[in-house]
Amino acid sequence: MSEATAVEDLTPEEAAVELERLAVLMAEADAAYYQEDAPVLTDADYDAARQRNLAIEARFPDLKRDDSPSDRVGAVAHEGFSKAAHAAPMLSLDNAFSDEDVAEFAARIRRFLGLSEEEELILTAEPKIDGLSLSLTYEKGKLVRAATRGNGQVGEDVTANARTLEDIPVSLKGKGWPDFIEIRGEVYMSHADFAALNAREEAAGRKIFANPRNAAAGSLRQLDIEITKSRPLKFFAYAWAAESAPFAETQSAAVEAFKTWGFDTNSLMKSASNVDDLIAVYRDIEEQRATLGYDIDGVVYKVDRLDWQQRLGFVSRAPRWAIAHKFPAEKATTVLEAIDIQVGRTGSLTPVARLTPVTVGGVVVSNATLHNEDEIARLGVKPGDTVEIQRAGDVIPQVLRVVSPGEGEPWHMPETCPVCGSAAVREIDDKGEADVRRRCTGGLVCPAQAVERLKHFVSRKALDIDGLGAKQVQLFYEKGVVAAPQDIFRLPEQIEAAGLPPLEEWDGFGKASAKKLLDAIDARRSVPFARFLNGLGIRHVGQTTSQLYARHFLTWDAFWSAVIRAEAEGLEGEAFAELTGIDGVGKAAAGALVDFESEPHNREMLGALLEEVSVQEEEAAATDSPVAGKTIVFTGTLERMTRDEAKARASTLGAKVSGSVSAKTDILVAGPGAGSKLKKAESLGVRTLTEDEWFELIEGQG
Ligand SMILES: [Zn+2]
Known part of the structure; x- marks a missing residue:
């Protein structure tokens, strides 16, 4: 295993090994920095290791280690900060992931303390703030030092920075504070401040x-202290250490005291005397998580009596008297504010939930997919509801369920495209079932789809215009000179109308190449039927179907008048039957043609396009050809023409071209490298030809 192995190529086994290596490497680097003052990694190498560790954890969340370096936020100081040793270590907490873990935690404490069943064990519960731990040293009520957690023993001295926070008193208020104490808590940023900061940064x-x-x-x-000062940082105080004299008898009394000394404490902190009540507090906080306005990642329980905390002490550097009940990873609840429609490049309408921003697995999420209208109906979700969302890896987050309904109105999927206003329909498939996705029928006239559609229109299997590829289409679209296919045939006029210099003066176009492109476009003013139909990019009407229609109807006018009649007569009419009655053409294709024709924008576009382009009449299939009516499969490498061209040639000769070998196959044309299809053909006794034999057979035909 080396650093060179790309994260996406790692197997789970390799990933686990690599995560261990990185954890050890970074722990050594931290130790060297703090204890030996001799860095083993440069800042850049350290950062690279950290990034790699994060990337592997993102891909294999289950493999994340308990001692993951990614949990040691800011473990290595910037060189400019001096080190600060804590008077007492800043400890970590054990985690509970289930209600059973919490019950076991309480039972363990009871056993350890030897409590009878009647004796009350009071525990506090408070949100676990997802921020940056900070330890504030007060001497005679004055803030003398602030230090980050660092490795728990030694952190960074950030006193000057901490002094700029409003929530951190420079002098303690009230009375009753010990002469010496380290107050501990969490520096955090609210969601609103975070969003505003990012907006400014961007x-x-x-x-x-x-x-x-x-x-x-x-x-x-x-x-630069001024930068810290300009940032809206907040601080909650929740713990302490190294006090020179006792100042409270319980955890809750201590936190109450913090409040009187001028600290902000979390108002959601509660006490409970049994596990069920504790879990109820957890559920309550979890429910409020989305609307708190700051990130929390669990609930911390602590034994309230401080004398019991003392007796319980520590086990392997974590207190026995406290535990963090984590929220399930990668899920969060938030408010669904609105449902917007996104129109994809191929015209599918996807409802997207706009959420009150919430952090899920370390990433702020403000959108989640709702997939389609059936999913929305299944969830019963509407704007204003509080929902649970889930994020898995880098996939778009999704809405899992409604946690509590809001006051919003029921939501309905629009039946028109929000981008172009064309009808948006759910296609009926050949089995008569509605597609789960609603699609815009605007096609080439829909700006959301236009670029992809235009690229398809000029592609090799459609108009195939020399020198006009995806790159040029993108450029012309962005320059505002080609928005619809007919614009391609009026390129010089479109360029002039846009107030742009002639094409030959554009970057990347000389006089010769501009002329060449315009000539190539002109050469396609007469276009084969199938290429033209395929170029329109109508759903389910691809190359093969277009070819079948061309061969059946021969002229564009005959074909399109059938489509128009089918639209007028409906699905039970004769014209629709003719459109679907062709061997190899399904109902889906005919339905999509009717949908296309029924959209006025499309009729307009088609009319404009046909003013620029004439569709060639298809030659009647050569019925006397030796391959007419035969089913032919091509396999292996063809050397004399491309597979596409060979297929087109065979179709012209009246053959049916198929992709797989079956008992119905008449001829297999096998080039070099033919494999399983050739074997199958041989086993079925299908006639097999080499490419040369195939050309001999059709020579002089078509
Ligand atoms: Zn549209």
Whole structure:
């Protein structure tokens, strides 16, 4: 295993090994920095290791280690900060992931303390703030030092930065504070402040923060105090250490005291005397998570009596008297504010939930997919509801369920495209079932789809205009000179109308290449039926279907008048039957043609296009050809023409071209490298020809 192995190529086994290697490497780097003052990694190498670790964890969330370096936020100090040893270590907490874990935690405490069943065990419950831990040292009521957690023993001295926070008193208020105490808590940034900060950063062309925790850490650990001062950082106090004299008898009384000393404490903190009540507090906080306005990632329970905390003590650097009940990973609840419609490049309408921003798995999420209208009906979701969302890997987050309904009106999928106003329909498939997706029938006239449609229109299997590829189409579209296919045939006029210089003066177009392109476009003013139909990009009407229609109807006018009649007569009429009665053509294709024709924008576009282009009449299939009516399969590499061309040639000669070998196959044309199809053909006794034999057979035909 080396650093060179790309994350996406790692197997789970390799990933686990690599995560271990990185954890050890970064722990050594941290230790070297803090204890030996001799960095083993440069800042850049350290950062690369950190990024790689994060990337692997994102791909294999289950493999994330308990000692993951990604949980040690800001473990390595900027060079500009001096180190600060904590008077007492800043500890981590054990985690509980289920209600059973919490019950076991309480039972363990009871056993350890030897409590009888009658004896009450009071525990506090408070939200676990997802921010940056900070330890504030007060001597005789004055803030003398602020230090980040660092490795738990030694952190960074950020005193000057911490002094700029309004929530951190420089002098303690009230009375009763010990002469010496380290007050501990969490620096965090609210969602609203985070969004505003990122908006400012983005507007200034700077990098934006991935989540509020990173923003808080990045804002506090600034060498320039003015930057920290300008950032809206907040602080909750919830713990203490190294006090010179006792000042409270319970956890809750201590936190009450903090409030009188001038600290902000979390108002959601509660006490409970049994596990069920504790879990109820957890559920309550979880429910409020979306609307708190800041990130939390669980609920912390602590034994309330401080004398019991003392007796319980620590096990492997975590207190026995506290535990963090984590929220399920990668899920969060938030308010669904609105449902917007996104129109994809191929015209599918996707409902997207606009959410009150919430951090899920370390990323702020403000949109989630709702997939389609059936999914919305299944969820019973509407704007204003509080919903649970889930994020898995890099996939777009999705809405899982409605947690509590809001006051909003029921939501209905629009039946027109929000981008172009064309009808949006659910196609009926050959089995008579409606497609789950609603699609815009605007096709080439829909701006959401136009670029992709135009690229298809000029592609090799459609109009095949020399020198006009995806890149040029994109350019012309962006310059506003080609928005619809007919514009291609009026390119010089369109360019002039847009007030742009002639094409030959454009970057990348000389006089010769501009002329060549315009000539190539002109050469396609007469276009084969099948290429033209395929170029329109109508759903289910691709190359093969277009070819079948061309061969059946021969002229465009005959074909399109059948489509118009089918639209007028409905699905039971004769014209629709004719459109679907062709061997190899399904109802879906005919239905899509009718949908296309029934959209006025499309009729308009088609009319304009046919003023520029004439569709060639299809030659009647050569019924006397030796392959007429035969089913032919091509396989292997063809050397004398491309597979597409060979297929087209065979079709012209009246053959049916198929992709797979079956008992119905008449001829298999096998080039070099033919494999399973050739074997199958041989086993079925299908006539097999080489490419040369095939040409001999059709020589002089078509
Ligand atoms: Zn549209």
